[in-house]
Amino acid sequence: MIDVKNLCKSFGDNKVLNNITETIDKGEKVVIIGPSGSGKSTFLRCLNLLETPTSGEIWFEGQMINKKGANVDELRRKMGMVFQHFNLFPHLTVMQNITLAPVTLKLQSKEEAGETALKLLRRIGLSDKADAYPSMISGGQKQRIAIVRALAMNPDVMLFDEPTSALDPEMVGEVLEVMKELAAEGMTMIVVTHEMGFAREVGTRVMFMDEGKILEQNEPHAFFSNPQHDRLKDFLSKVL
């Protein structure tokens, strides 16, 4: 589904991604962990071209997406993204946040989009917040709505960039719950997170990134119980 070939990304002299080659298949739940500054967020943001790769190729559903003339907007519809800081649109109601993209892109009529949005909101138990503005709801609610907003575009893959890092501890659970449900429904997911419990429970594959490289990866059980790389052992001993 996603093929990354020799991906490099530099900011000035700072080499953030160092020659990453990786394949992610449909239905996988890939969890990326690693110390801050390891390049994991940049890697994720390269996948939907929020960052432009310095070199290398990214293929999505059989198309190379980072070549000149590729329709980036088209591809992004199929890749939902959830951000650390939610990035809900503060000037729009919850309902308008969800329906903005499908309606603006003429994928659905306003009524259809509204129905879809309500259905999604009901699923996360927030249908009573449809007319609220983002400033009136909690962080956990914001992030669940941000997830639903991405889902309204009916994406083939969901990218999560530290979705719980900006939340109060008591709100982490409700967001992870939504993500678990999504995983159970078969969504392809790539998740950058510090939630080791989530990685272990939901991930089909866990990657450890450091200094712009994927140092080690494995299915979660072996990954956590039998780490090979010293750097990973060190990291796990600090976070677990």
Added chain:
Amino acid sequence: MSIWEQIYSNLIAQDRWMLILRGLGTTLLIAFGAIIVGTLIGAVICLFRMSNIRVLRWIGTLYITVIRGVPVITQLMIFAFVIFASYSMPLNVVAIISFGVNSGAYVSEIFRAGIQGVDIGQTEAGRSLGLKKWQTMVKIVFPQAFKNILPTYTNEFIVLIKETSVAGYIAIQDLTKVGDMIRNATFNAWVPLITTAVIYLILTLGLARLFSLLERRLARSDRR
């Protein structure tokens, strides 16, 4: 002369209040005209400054540097006596263009600050949903920028009203000029000048109040 006689001779006699009203009308005409011209120019220059095309960015920067580096009176006289010297353009139009060109430089910076004040995450969220760059701008960035912009933009309008008081330099009879003309005719300084000052004050305070009401309306979606 008693105070009342002085006021009478300066404001009432020979229908001088009509002169003041006409001056006020001219001031408002130039200020409104200039803010419209300035807003259009400001929008264009702002787009230039944020463009991906280097030449446009350069033009925008040059425009702002030149306009902000030259006194408004000098610009006004250049427009009247150099650029439009050989055209029979109405003076009010010359003033509107001149003040508009001047204001455009400031307005463009106000717009740019307002747009860049919107969190980059908003743009990223819009783009990640598949919206095109301009759709993201129109639907997500501009509405939020508008709120950032409003206080400084309205202030620019108030500044502009006051700045038009130099229009007398090119023989326009605006509010300040007519006050001065009455002073010359009656040899009384305080009545006509204080009168024009009070009118300016009413205008600027009234507008400030109006705009702050508008801002409060727009703050609807903010934290309450």
